[in-house]
Amino acid sequence: MVSPAVILLFLWMIVPLGMTLYFSFLRYNLLMPGMETWAGFDNYYYFVNQPAFWSALTNTLLLVGGVLCITTVGGIALALLLDQPFKGQGIVRVMVIAPFFVMPTVSALVWKNMFMNPVNGMFAHIAKALGMQPYDFLSQAPLASIILIVAWSWLPFATLILLTALQSLDREQMEAAEMDGASWFNRFIHLVLPHLTRSITVVILIQTIFLLSVFAEILVTTNGGPGTASTNLPFLVYAQSLLNYDVGGGSAGGIIAVILANIVAIFLMRMIGRNLES
Amino acid sequence: MGQITLSSVTKSFGEVNVIPPLDLDINDGEFVVFVGPSGCGKSTLLRLIAGLEDITSGQIRIDGTDATDTPPGKRGLAMVFQSYALYPHMTVRKNIAFPLKMAGMDKAQQDAKVENAARILNLTNYLDRRPGQLSGGQRQRVAIGRAIVREPAAFLFDEPLSNLDAALRVTMRQEISELHQTLKTTMIYVTHDQVEAMTMADKIVVLNAGRIEQVGSPLDLYRSPRNLFVAGFIGSPKMNFITGDQAARESCVTLGVRPEHLAVTTGGRWNGTIGLAEHLGSDTFLKVVTDEAGELTVRVSGEQNLHHGDRISLEPQADRLYRFNADGLAL
Ligand SMILES: Nc1ncnc2c1ncn2[C@@H]1O[C@H](COP(=O)(O)OP(=O)(O)OP(=O)(O)O)[C@@H](O)[C@H]1O
Ligand SMILES: [Mg+2]
Numbered sequence: 001m002v003s004p005a006v007i008l009l010f011l012w013m014i015v016p017l018g019m020t021l022y023f024s025f026l027r028y029n030l031l032m033p034g035m036e037t038w039a040g041f042d043n044y045y046y047f048v049n050q051p052a053f054w055s056a057l058t059n060t061l062l063l064v065g066g067v068l069c070i071t072t073v074g075g076i077a078l079a080l081l082l083d084q085p086f087k088g089q090g091i092v093r094v095m096v097i098a099p100f101f102v103m104p105t106v107s108a109l110v111w112k113n114m115f116m117n118p119v120n121g122m123f124a125h126i127a128k129a130l131g132m133q134p135y136d137f138l139s140q141a142p143l144a145s146i147i148l149i150v151a152w153s154w155l156p157f158a159t160l161i162l163l164t165a166l167q168s169l170d171r172e173q174m175e176a177a178e179m180d181g182a183s184w185f186n187r188f189i190h191l192v193l194p195h196l197t198r199s200i201t202v203v204i205l206i207q208t209i210f211l212l213s214v215f216a217e218i219l220v221t222t223n224g225g226p227g228t229a230s231t232n233l234p235f236l237v238y239a240q241s242l243l244n245y246d247v248g249g250g251s252a253g254g255i256i257a258v259i260l261a262n263i264v265a266i267f268l269m270r271m272i273g274r275n276l277e278s
Numbered sequence: 279m280g281q282i283t284l285s286s287v288t289k290s291f292g293e294v295n296v297i298p299p300l301d302l303d304i305n306d307g308e309f310v311v312f313v314g315p316s317g318c319g320k321s322t323l324l325r326l327i328a329g330l331e332d333i334t335s336g337q338i339r340i341d342g343t344d345a346t347d348t349p350p351g352k353r354g355l356a357m358v359f360q361s362y363a364l365y366p367h368m369t370v371r372k373n374i375a376f377p378l379k380m381a382g383m384d385k386a387q388q389d390a391k392v393e394n395a396a397r398i399l400n401l402t403n404y405l406d407r408r409p410g411q412l413s414g415g416q417r418q419r420v421a422i423g424r425a426i427v428r429e430p431a432a433f434l435f436d437e438p439l440s441n442l443d444a445a446l447r448v449t450m451r452q453e454i455s456e457l458h459q460t461l462k463t464t465m466i467y468v469t470h471d472q473v474e475a476m477t478m479a480d481k482i483v484v485l486n487a488g489r490i491e492q493v494g495s496p497l498d499l500y501r502s503p504r505n506l507f508v509a510g511f512i513g514s515p516k517m518n519f520i521t522g523d524q525a526a527r528e529s530c531v532t533l534g535v536r537p538e539h540l541a542v543t544t545g546g547r548w549n550g551t552i553g554l555a556e557h558l559g560s561d562t563f564l565k566v567v568t569d570e571a572g573e574l575t576v577r578v579s580g581e582q583n584l585h586h587g588d589r590i591s592l593e594p595q596a597d598r599l600y601r602f603n604a605d606g607l608a609l
Binding site: 172173178179180181182183194 | 328356361366380
């Protein structure tokens with residue numbers, strides 16, 4: 001017996017997915033509404049065969065991978081720091097969480113205008129104070145800059161999850177290892193990291209879902225450019241359907257993005273999913 | 279070697295002084311038991327010796343060398359924790375081999391030592407399991423195995439049996455005693471179970487609020503407790519304390535008499551009614567409300583047929599009376 005909730009959830013998912021799938025097979029241009037005709041796989045063919053597609057695909061993967069690296073490594077480091085007893089612990093913990101509450105558009109604008117701006121940004125001022133040439137982050141290294149911005153807003157999430165995991169590590173185990181002659185580094189490798197694997201897995205899986213669809217940060221900073229240097233799949237879908245008015249092509253891109261997300265998910269579950277079993 | 283000397287060691291946590299200046303000598307090969315009520319500082323003292331807590335002042339010497347500032351891993355001591363503190367993601371084999379691996383011993387030698395320890399502790403069939411797949415007693419044995427492979431100067435045990443059921447406790451207690459016979463290594467054992475203390479120790483250290491009340495062999499403490507605290511703490515059931523007239527008659531402030539040194543007779547010194555009779559089979563513990571000396575606990579043979587409400591007369595063994603002065607010190 002399938003409960004009504006399951007039916008509702010299923011409809012919730014299947015209706016938009018079905019409509020996207022349907023549109024992806026139509027020649028559907030917003031400039032000519034009501035003129036839709038069947039297009040077969042044309043939309044897919046043209047979406048995949050535009051030069052921007054492959055760069056968007058690699059950008060998507062680079063963005064996800066880069067942010068994951070920074071947030072897990074940085075998150076572990078920060079969690080280890082915050083786990084130490086020190087004065088003002090409560091305040092510092094709240095401050096560390098703060099970036100998570102800033103909306104993506106706002107944080108990206110703050111980074112763009114107040115930090116990375118080559119004339120007025122803080123980094124430019126610092127560079128000038130040190131007698132160096134200011135660096136135009138968003139046009140010289142657009143993707144790396146976006147990775148930095150996104151990583152900044154996701155770091156608190158990783159830190160928090162890893163910190164709670166660290167706090168559940170049995171003190172006596174650490175002391176036993178200390179008695180056994182393990183150095184701090186050995187205790188980290190042999191005790192702390194194995195204890196953290198499950199949480200690291202959760203961090204990676206959850207972040208991947210959200211990072212595959214990063215959009216706002218790109219829209220307000222580089223607009224996908226210069227060229228397509230910082231265009232990822234979601235941004236390409238947006239450009240296709242709303243800048244080029246090609247809903248059919250955009251829908252085809254959306255379906256491709258869904259397929260990509262599934263491939264990544266399967267890949268991740270194969271690789272690290274077994275960590276979730278106890 | 280495993281000779282440990284504490285000289286005027288103190289420990290404070292912030293404002294709270296947990297251990298006032300304390301001196302203690304532990305000889306090589308001795309089985310020393312720390313007993314005392316909960317919160318008296320037994321674990322703290324053990325952790326000070328282990329190096330897991332920094333001492334506030336004083337000195338710890340291990341085998342003659344000052345170890346006060348030596349980190350725990352370098353003191354050559356091994357510790358068995360109450361919670362076992364096994365590494366959950368490692369197999370039993372890896373758990374036991376961990377200290378050897380940390381010491382940089384080569385693999386073949388590690389394996390030999392682990393096999394040897396496993397054989398001593400009957401763990402050979404469990405070497406490839408994880409701690410989560412073992413029973414409490416087996417986990418305890420793994421923890422001991424991890425301690426013995428290092429061949430430490432001394433073993434430190436912090437209430438290692440308190441998580442086990444009564445029957446297993448008795449077996450493990452004997453196993454640890456046998457281990458001590460075989461290895462002849464110094465062992466320091468913390469417990470609040472005085473049966474463990476009495477049966478295992480060469481030397482018992484009775485602690486109260488961080489102070490050492492008395493140090494001595496189990497029978498010393500049983501036969502000649504130095505003060506009221508030790509008298510009441512060692513021995514089960516507890517020693518009866520009588521004050522007032524009856525004590526004054528023996529020219530002391532408190533008169534102590536152990537339950538096993540009271541005989542049920544006719545025309546004895548104290549007469550009363552049995553309030554409660556606990557029949558353990560071999561023994562029966564009677565709580566007797568006496569007319570002269572208040573409530574007394576009496577231990578009689580299980581053969582005797584005594585019940586609630588019976589009127590009896592008690593006579594203490596004259597040479598087994600303990601007399602204490604107003605300060606609680608034995609006379
Ligand atoms: N880290 C700490 N900070 C502050 N006080 C502490 C700390 N550790 C222990 N104490 C205090 O020191 C005293 C002795 O504690 P300890 O753990 O040594 O007792 P114990 O004799 O082992 O008791 P138990 O038999 O219950 O294990 C207690 O009053 C305890 O509250
Ligand atoms: Mg304790």
